Amino acid sequence: MDLTQKADRFRKAVLEFYSSDSVLNGCDDSAAKGHVQTVVHAIAAPLPINTALEPLQQTVNRYWDQVTAKPHPLFTDIVDTSRAIEGALHWLTNTTYIGIFNAHFFENEAYAEVIGPNGLLQCDDCRVGWILFGENLDYPSHHHESAELYHSVSGTGTWQQGQDEPSLKAPGSAIFHDQWQPHAMRTTEPCLNLWSWTGNLFSPSTAI
Secondary structure (H helix, E strand, O other), rough: OOOHHHHHHHHHHHHHHHHOOOOOOOOHHHHHHHHHHHHHHHOOOOOOOOOOOOOEOOOOHHHHHHHHOOOHHHHHHHHHHHHHHHHEEEEEEHHHOOOOOOOOHHHHHEEEEEOOOOOOEEOOOOEEEEEEEOOOOEEEEEEEEEEEEEEEEEOOOEEEEOOOOOEEEEEEOOOEEEOOOOOEEOOOOOOEEEEEEEOOOOOOOOOO
C-alpha cells in the first residue's frame, strides 16, 4: 500500500466518524452542526496527495507512542490509520506565540495538518489533523477566526471557553469553539486531540 492509499484510509476513517451520531457528543448547537457538515462535504471524495510535504517532528512527538497506545474506542480506526502515515506528517508549533508563551509551551505542543491546504492530503475547505500536548502544559487563552472542533482521543485535560469555569474533558469528549471564541487548555498528562477548522483557514491563532 503506497502513501496515497494509506492517507486515504485516514480520510475515510475521519469521514466515517464525522458522519456518525457520536461526532458532537454534547455540543450539537447549530454552529457545530454546520462545521461538521462542512468537513463531511469537503472530505467526501478522495483528495490529492501533497507530494511537496516534508516530514517534520517536534520535541513533543516523544509522547506519540504513549498517546496512541490506548485511544478512546471512538478513535481506534483514525489512530490506526495515522500510525501508517506517521512518518510522513509535518508537525509544527504555533510560531505566532513566540515571545509570548514560555519555552515549556513550545516543547510540549505541536500540531499536524493531515488534511488541508498544507496537509498531506490537500483540501481548500477545511483542515483536519492532530494536536499533541505534553505534560503540565499551560495553553493560555487564545482565539482565531476559524470555527474549531476538538475531540479528546487520549489523556484528560482541563478546558476553558470564554469566561466559563474550566472543566475536565476526558477521552471521548467533543469541544467546539465558534469563531473568535476565547479558549484555553491545561494538562497534567500527555493528551492527543483530533481537530478540524472551517471558515477562514488562514487566519492565525492569537493570544488574548
